[in-house]
Amino acid sequence: QCKASGRNRSLRFDPRQEMRAAEDLSLEQDLRRALNEDQLGIHYQPIIDCHSGEVVSLEALARWQHPRLGAISPERFVQLAEQYGFIAELDSWVTRRACQDLQRLGRPRLRVAVNCSALNLGNPRLPDAIADILADTALAAERLTVEITENALMNNLSAAVAVLESIRALGVKLSIDDFGTGYSSLAYLSRLPVDTLKVDRSFVRDLDSQANDRAIAAAIIAMAHKLDLKVIAEGVEQPTQQTFLTGNGCDMIQGYLFSRPLPLDGLTDWLAQRAALNVLDPQATATA
Ligand code: C2E
Ligand code: MG
Ligand code: MG
Ligand code: MG
Numbered sequence: 001q002c003k004a005s006g007r008n009r010s011l012r013f014d015p016r017q018e019m020r021a022a023e024d025l026s027l028e029q030d031l032r033r034a035l036n037e038d039q040l041g042i043h044y045q046p047i048i049d050c051h052s053g054e055v056v057s058l059e060a061l062a063r064w065q066h067p068r069l070g071a072i073s074p075e076r077f078v079q080l081a082e083q084y085g086f087i088a089e090l091d092s093w094v095t096r097r098a099c100q101d102l103q104r105l106g107r108p109r110l111r112v113a114v115n116c117s118a119l120n121l122g123n124p125r126l127p128d129a130i131a132d133i134l135a136d137t138a139l140a141a142e143r144l145t146v147e148i149t150e151n152a153l154m155n156n157l158s159a160a161v162a163v164l165e166s167i168r169a170l171g172v173k174l175s176i177d178d179f180g181t182g183y184s185s186l187a188y189l190s191r192l193p194v195d196t197l198k199v200d201r202s203f204v205r206d207l208d209s210q211a212n213d214r215a216i217a218a219a220i221i222a223m224a225h226k227l228d229l230k231v232i233a234e235g236v237e238q239p240t241q242q243t244f245l246t247g248n249g250c251d252m253i254q255g256y257l258f259s260r261p262l263p264l265d266g267l268t269d270w271l272a273q274r275a276a277l278n279v280l281d282p283q284a285t286a287t288a
Pocket of ligand 4: 178
């Protein structure tokens with residue numbers, strides 16, 4: 001009955017942990033299958049230029065609808081893929097599909113951003129894998145941005161910098177995701193070959209009520225501009241947040257204020273609707 005009575009006599013039996021481990025194992029197999037059988041999906045969230053109001057980019061966010069368990073959060077399945085060693089496959093599946101979808105949308109000025117687990121930056125073949133996807137999908141490299149979450153960059157900085165430099169040499173843009181959380185270090189920011197910072201949602205959420213968050217957000221924007229980087233604010237839900245960020249020089253914003261992440265069909269409709277609104281009243285699109 002009690003597993004801990006065997007080899008691991010010294011370990012206390014924790015039924016919840018045991019259940020989680022068994023659950024993870026079977027989920028891991030389901031996730032591998034979903035990946036191999038093209039059962040994952042992508043939702044796209046628009047990124048808007050603060051000054052022109054134009055939709056300039058889309059962030060590709062992986063989705064997994066488990067046949068029995070329903071939607072599993074990306075945090076959960078990305079972590080599983082990292083833990084079981086197939087995050088490279090997952091991220092390259094998303095990248096390929098996102099590049100294909102962007103071509104299908106047929107809007108030559110629109111770009112797409114994909115998330116890349118920083119674990120992948122330990123893989124020197126990553127730049128070639130990205131180059132292959134761009135060649136296969138005939139997408140101009142400038143139209144792809146790779147977002148990297150900053151905290152995992154710290155593990156092996158010089159190797160990561162070399163991989164990032166090769167990706168950037170392809171013409172692909174690089175972005176630091178969730179900036180300001182985790183192991184933020186200004187010392188390495190100046191050494192990373194990146195184009196954009198994404199201000200983490202945690203600094204945006206309480207802009208209205210927290211003077212400290214307003215100070216931090218404004219300082220991140222000013223610092224990024226001095227380093228010649230563009231700034232995207234994520235998690236913008238309120239018009240007041242938009243006003244503050246735009247007033248402080250933020251370049252782009254993303255959040256529920258404009259749109260939740262949408263499946264490709266929904267996004268096509270959303271873009272068409274927005275274009276129609278824009279013709280009627282360019283001011284209206286800021287809060288549409
Ligand atoms: P992220 O890259 O920082 O993506 C932004 C997250 O914030 C998304 O959550 C998005 O749905 C959510 N969000 C956007 N606007 C708002 C808003 O106004 N309010 C609130 N409350 N939330 C907002 P999601 O889709 O659950 O993704 C979570 C994280 O999972 C992502 O954070 C990213 O780190 C990771 N992820 C998603 N897809 C992939 C992928 O293909 N590969 C890798 N490696 N990671 C991925
Ligand atoms: Mg991201
Ligand atoms: Mg983010
Ligand atoms: Mg995030």
